[in-house]
Amino acid sequence: MSRFVANEHGIKVLAMPPPYKAWFALCNDPDYSTAESWDEVHHYIWEELKLPFGDSFFISNWNQQLPDQVNLTEHPHRIAAHSHDAIHTWGDFALSGKHRFTREDALSALELLRAHDIRPLVWTDHSNFIGNLMHRTSNKILPRVRDSSGHEYINDVYTMDLVKAAGIRYVWDGSLTKGVIGQDRPVGRMEWYRQSTRKYSRRTRAMIAIADKLSAPFSEFKNSSIFNYGKSCNRQYAPVRFPDGSHVYSFSRYGSWGLGDIDGLAKAIAKPVLRELSRNEGTMVLYTHLGKRNKKGADRSVHIPNATKKALMGLSDAYLSKEINISSTSTLLDYLVLRDNLKIEKSAVHFRADGIRYENLVRQDLDGHMFGLSCNCSDLKIYCDGIQVEDTEILQQDGGLLLRFPSHETPAKGGHQCP
Numbered sequence: 001m002s003r004f005v006a007n008e009h010g011i012k013v014l015a016m017p018p019p020y021k022a023w024f025a026l027c028n029d030p031d032y033s034t035a036e037s038w039d040e041v042h043h044y045i046w047e048e049l050k051l052p053f054g055d056s057f058f059i060s061n062w063n064q065q066l067p068d069q070v071n072l073t074e075h076p077h078r079i080a081a082h083s084h085d086a087i088h089t090w091g092d093f094a095l096s097g098k099h100r101f102t103r104e105d106a107l108s109a110l111e112l113l114r115a116h117d118i119r120p121l122v123w124t125d126h127s128n129f130i131g132n133l134m135h136r137t138s139n140k141i142l143p144r145v146r147d148s149s150g151h152e153y154i155n156d157v158y159t160m161d162l163v164k165a166a167g168i169r170y171v172w173d174g175s176l177t178k179g180v181i182g183q184d185r186p187v188g189r190m191e192w193y194r195q196s197t198r199k200y201s202r203r204t205r206a207m208i209a210i211a212d213k214l215s216a217p218f219s220e221f222k223n224s225s226i227f228n229y230g231k232s233c234n235r236q237y238a239p240v241r242f243p244d245g246s247h248v249y250s251f252s253r254y255g256s257w258g259l260g261d262i263d264g265l266a267k268a269i270a271k272p273v274l275r276e277l278s279r280n281e282g283t284m285v286l287y288t289h290l291g292k293r294n295k296k297g298a299d300r301s302v303h304i305p306n307a308t309k310k311a312l313m314g315l316s317d318a319y320l321s322k323e324i325n326i327s328s329t330s331t332l333l334d335y336l337v338l339r340d341n342l343k344i345e346k347s348a349v350h351f352r353a354d355g356i357r358y359e360n361l362v363r364q365d366l367d368g369h370m371f372g373l374s375c376n377c378s379d380l381k382i383y384c385d386g387i388q389v390e391d392t393e394i395l396q397q398d399g400g401l402l403l404r405f406p407s408h409e410t411p412a413k414g415g416h417q418c419p
């Protein structure tokens with residue numbers, strides 16, 4: 001029985017578009033990618049396996065210890081070669097010597113994005129970059145800040161307005177999920193603590209879960225670093241408001257810091273993990289660095305180890321057999337936002353703007369998306385922000401309906417936009 005997320009007027013919406021049980025997106029950070037490793041990864045993932053992932057890039061590279069990293073300024077043809085929907089901040093300003101990042105750099109980066117007609121939807125923080133939004137940041141996300149004596153000064157690393165102007169609507173929340181496989185689904189206390197407190201014995205983990213339940217009425221007195229279970233703890237995304245008043249969505253990434261490279265990828269997406277993802281009918285946005293190797297593989301003649309190739313092939317099989325859907329991070333998050341803002345009436349389905357990702361919703365925003373409904377109604381009408389949509393493909397499938405919104409735009413050559 002597939003999982004439903006909404007049930008109004010007797011019509012239920014499937015969590016995942018059928019026939020898929022789960023949804024996987026690879027959310028790569030471009031650190032360490034050189035032209036050679038980038039070409040090998042591009043060839044294997046995007047050309048040979050043809051996996052429809054989105055990718056992330058540096059706009060410029062100021063890192064003096066990694067001067068060969070691929071970036072938009074020096075390698076525009078590479079960034080155009082497959083879909084990129086994410087930027088890894090405004091560039092690599094880590095270990096940048098005398099060059100200190102300021103808002104001027106972000107303005108130049110924004111200009112370059114516009115010159116290349118790139119409108120990224122996703123932002124992932126990088127290392128301890130001073131302009132980070134949610135990860136290891138001391139950035140106040142305010143255009144003007146006050147010191148302890150009350151003097152006000154301009155915050156020259158404030159760029160949130162430019163982040164929004166660039167098109168960003170999804171910001172990585174800066175942490176990794178606690179081991180639960182499959183987000184966007186409710187988890188019970190036992191499962192949560194079994195996965196999130198792995199350093200303890202099985203018995204201790206069960207006791208933490210029981211103690212958490214028994215002490216629920218006294219939640220304000222509990223140590224939140226241990227007792228961190230809550231109804232929303234396994235969400236894939238959540239609205240977030242920054243101190244300057246900006247609203248975006250934050251999203252979580254699954255993985256572990258130690259497996260976040262091309263070697264660790266083999267284990268991160270091993271068959272048992274994918275099987276559990278499918279069984280749990282959840283989403284996974286995987287944290288990784290495709291261009292980075294584990295230290296043990298530093299001298300290898302090829303960049304992608306065989307074990308990782310095999311694991312990627314397993315992922316490709318799950319996709320081709322329609323078990324696990326695959327897309328860019330932004331396509332996955334867009335789907336969840338559209339699904340969660342659906343309103344169902346007796347014989348009408350209304351797609352509605354959410355106010356953060358979509359200020360208003362037009363038919364093109366549904367391009368390429370599919371939604372599963374439990375009903376069999378023959379006279380179902382589809383609306384997008386109140387306007388009837390005439391070209392929805394409505395197909396009978398497994399006792400329900402599949403709504404499919406064909407894409408009218410000819411796909412852009414190469415990359416930039418999410419698929």
Ligand SMILES: [Zn+2]
Pocket residue numbers: 029030031088125126127
């Ligand atoms: Zn990084």
